[in-house]
Amino acid sequence: MDLTDAPELRYFYDRTSELSTLKQWILQAHTRLITIYGLSGIGKSDLALKLIEQTQSEFDYIIWLSLADTPTLSTVQTELKQFFGRSPQPPLPTIIDYFRSSRCLVILDDVENIFKSSQLAGQYLAGYEDYGKFFKQIATSSHQSCLIILSWEKPREITALEAVNLSTQTLNLKGLGEQAAEILREKELADEEKWSDLIDLYQGHPSWLNIIAATILELFNGSVSLFLADGTADLFLGDLEPLLESHLERLSDSEKKALYWLASQNEAVDISRQPADSELSQSEFWQTIQSLARRSLVEKMLVGARSMFFLNPVFKAYIQCKLNIV
Numbered sequence: 001m002d003l004t005d006a007p008e009l010r011y012f013y014d015r016t017s018e019l020s021t022l023k024q025w026i027l028q029a030h031t032r033l034i035t036i037y038g039l040s041g042i043g044k045s046d047l048a049l050k051l052i053e054q055t056q057s058e059f060d061y062i063i064w065l066s067l068a069d070t071p072t073l074s075t076v077q078t079e080l081k082q083f084f085g086r087s088p089q090p091p092l093p094t095i096i097d098y099f100r101s102s103r104c105l106v107i108l109d110d111v112e113n114i115f116k117s118s119q120l121a122g123q124y125l126a127g128y129e130d131y132g133k134f135f136k137q138i139a140t141s142s143h144q145s146c147l148i149i150l151s152w153e154k155p156r157e158i159t160a161l162e163a164v165n166l167s168t169q170t171l172n173l174k175g176l177g178e179q180a181a182e183i184l185r186e187k188e189l190a191d192e193e194k195w196s197d198l199i200d201l202y203q204g205h206p207s208w209l210n211i212i213a214a215t216i217l218e219l220f221n222g223s224v225s226l227f228l229a230d231g232t233a234d235l236f237l238g239d240l241e242p243l244l245e246s247h248l249e250r251l252s253d254s255e256k257k258a259l260y261w262l263a264s265q266n267e268a269v270d271i272s273r274q275p276a277d278s279e280l281s282q283s284e285f286w287q288t289i290q291s292l293a294r295r296s297l298v299e300k301m302l303v304g305a306r307s308m309f310f311l312n313p314v315f316k317a318y319i320q321c322k323l324n325i326v
């Protein structure tokens, strides 16, 4: 096992249902390619580390590689071969050969780094397109191993692979829910009866809650009631702003237009009706909403048989606040 590239796992709460889904995919269904995507700081790396802890006895090899420094595919393949080559068996020509002969678990973290900015979600940087082929090969050829991709964005071709290939699965990671209370407890905040309101406002997002908890300690000595006292005020963002901005920086022009439009809507919208004031064509508009959903910025809810889409409320507050300043 080589986890030198992985972050350290400190506190870990809940994620019981996500872990059981992942274990079912890996151990029972022998899923070969898994994508876990979600906002930065939502807990993708921590979840994958916990998964390793709970499944390591099932694998011969486990390796974690971060794409934070945008290595090319051939660099990654060389690193993988070096790692697999440490075993006493004679070296094999390709990664897939190792995937066939042993049970390997490979985690690729920070995969958003090989996707383009200012384009719709999940498109590879120039010179990195071969990653797409590599992922496809892992999903479609027969072997006994598993590759897990951790990313802010869902790669574009994964949707197509999922549709035809039972060995590909995707998990869109959301907040922690009620269990996020443990984060507030660990920070020793007061007014436990108000914690669930705070968790709802910040969507159980562990990093956001950690940051807001630090603010509550700094400004209100830990009193959640005082922090929430003025219920009519705008959602407080403070130190979350740089995190939110790092997601908006990656958007295409059409996504920015759609996002600003969604920020001005009071309710979830039915996208079968093209907004009258939109400068996008119907097909551009749909592609844009799809892309924003692949970035977890826009969410879908079902109202009867209809899908309605809405902007993540924290991003909505951030955009509204930017609009008021500009």
Ligand SMILES: Nc1ncnc2c1ncn2[C@@H]1O[C@H](COP(=O)(O)OP(=O)(O)O)[C@@H](O)[C@H]1O
Residues within 6 Å of the ligand: 007, 011, 012, 013, 014, 015, 038, 039, 040, 041, 042, 043, 044, 045, 046, 047, 176, 183, 206, 207, 210
């Ligand atoms: N299940 C969890 N329980 C407690 N804290 C968590 C959990 N998941 C994430 N966190 C907190 O959020 C931070 C960011 O999580 P991380 O897994 O690094 O996010 P991502 O990889 O999605 O960017 C962690 O450092 C940790 O403090």
Ligand SMILES: [Mg+2]
Residues within 6 Å of the ligand: 044, 045, 046, 109, 110, 150
């Ligand atoms: Mg991470």
